[in-house]
Amino acid sequence: MTRTDDPLSDYRVREEPWYRPVADEVTLFEAAWSARMPMMLKGPTGCGKTRFVEHMAWKLGMPLVTVACNEDMTASDLVGRFLLDAQGTRWQDGPLALAARHGALCYLDEVVEARQDTTVVIHPLTDTRRALPLEKKGELVHAHADFQLVVSYNPGYQNLMKDLKQSTKQRFGALDFGYPQREVETEIVVHESGVDAAVAGKLVSVAERARNLKGHGLDEGISTRMLIHAGALMARGVDPVAACRVALVRPITDDPDMRDALDAAVTTFF
């Protein structure tokens, strides 16, 4: 199939994204996929949700259409809109319509960031109807047999103003993601950053110290992604304390006391 024949060509995952399973999430996702059950991935930022979806898309041989949700996003940004060109107006499918029409995994990243009135457009796609009404175009898109919707959701950010409606939440199966166990996280840091296991273990220890401060001055602990950044700097010869300062401590907080406490925690390992 040529690129022009396959409207999802750009969205195919051609190389295997490395993913280290931490529990039975791969098996569960495969079962959910076979039932075409919409899935919600819950967990703190930087713990591997997006990588997991990429890996599953590759494993299932499915294209992956990713949408980074934000509060300015409208329903048209998801389903599509009429555009003007030399010939007049033409309809342009949005990412959700594209995935539903041609059969892809559609991944709405941080869905809670989107406004609630935007989020409801996914409702008809996520129950037995499996259809997407394009009201402006007057078309009802019946979802392709391979279409599956996946959303990610960070419960740490939710508040009264920003939370998913129950009517949205209850359409999904959910997988909980957390920071991996110490040994697994060390293995991930080694693989992704190129540092040795001893250094990666120390980085994980620093992260554990910061995670102790979640809710006590820190909104979120140091993520696995941040550890990989710090490891990558160290692998390029940056001094460990400086690498931790740049990649772990400075990005996560502006509170001088917290920075000092975290810097001191770094020096208990490096």
Add this chain to the structure above:
Amino acid sequence: MGSNLDDHRELYGDLGPRAAEILRASWQEASRSLSPRGLEDYLRAARSLHDLGRGADPVASFIQEAPAVARELGEDSVAQLAQAALAMASRTSGGVIALVIATSPTAARRLGDPELFLAWLRFLDVLLAQAPRGVRPMLERLDRLLGELTLGGLRRWALWGAQAHRTDFPAQERYFALESPDSVAVLQRERKGTLFVDVQRRLSMYLRALWGRDFWLRPTSGDYEGREGRRPFIEDFVVHLPDALDDLELPGGRATGLETYRAMAAHAAAHLVYTREALSGEGLSPLQAATIAVFEDARVEDLAARDFPGLAPLWRRLHAATPAQEARIGDWFGRIARALADPGYADPHPLVARARSLRDAHAVACESNRASMEAGLALAHDLSRLRLPFHPREDFDGLAYRDDNRYLWRFDEAHDFAGAAPRTDRQVRRRVGLMEFVNEIEVETAGDDAQEIWTLPTELFPYEDEGRSYNEREGKTPAAEPVHYPEWDYQIGLERPTGAPSSTSPPRKGTRRRSTRSWRPTSPSSRGCAG
């Protein structure tokens, strides 16, 4: 439950329109910071200040500032502030009293401890007698002064000025306004490098990051007369650290006040984390107890450094003992402590080698403080052969970061968790006799926020009872005495023997038919019991 200001009209009605207006504006914060009883005391104190006849300013200041003091230090400090203000009335003007009250939240925030705040009020009392003209300019610069000095330092600075300018009032005013060279020079001399209140938050975060639980840190002022700070100590699970530290000049370089604070806090936290059983000091000589403490310090530091390798160098660089020090038992403790903490420290004396070998011999059992006990007893015997006098108060290892180890020997007493709990104004529940109940009770129908709740062992029926007791009328079943069960306290990482209270209500009395109706056998086993 919030308290309504209008309920206390008889207490504040005479204060005048301005004070009443300020009171209305401050009431919401006051009712958040003070208990119902504290609120009444707050209003009574405002009224007493009003009755002094020193103008409206002290009253207005008190109404406005007392809630902030309560929020910083608790409501006992508000009562102390009111007492102090009343006592000052005979010796100074209403303006100065108002200034004392207006600056009290600053003092409370900078001192950070109720005892230090009380000491501050006493110091003001002394200063009013010795340098009455100096109090106002000093209070006007209090933020700067307490930003640079400890309470002890401030006291010495102020008393120096009071002595030097006892009769020269203009010079006194210039001194306390920091406008004379001698004032600035003495301030400079008394200035301490790092104040505890400035680093308390980051120390708490540091300890929480390491061990994932809360440690309570409080400042303590020991340098009232001398300039030496008091040693840290642990009491009732609270770590008391000096209120200020200077940078230390050490052979290995300069250690900042913050670094020393970190070493102190981490050492004390290591005691709290790794000491899990009591040691009995019974039958031990002072020398034996002190030697055991040296080993115990090394043991908890070893365990902490095993989890957090960076702590070992943090502590190690504060050791300065050398093989040349041998005049006192304290010198030997310093050398032994260094030998145990620093594998690279060379000390040829056999006693030091013996300390290391004893520690290694008990390394397998290092999880328990019995290891320290056995090693300490053995080494104390060798130390006694040096024939040096031992003074428990003076002979210690000389390490500024280590606490005085009272915690080791009071571990059993420290299990009085009720005393160790953070200060709260709890509702008192009392079971009283019938006559006391009838004669003394104030409000029969008070809500759940009453300061005290009295219960009777039996039901009480009103005079014209119509067969209904007070409890039935109020719709509350009398609760049994709460039963306490052990509970794991994750914040301090220990089990509280009387942690979880469980309250149960006995079933209401009723007829036999009612009780039979409510009990229906539902399973073969319960039917068997009934038979």
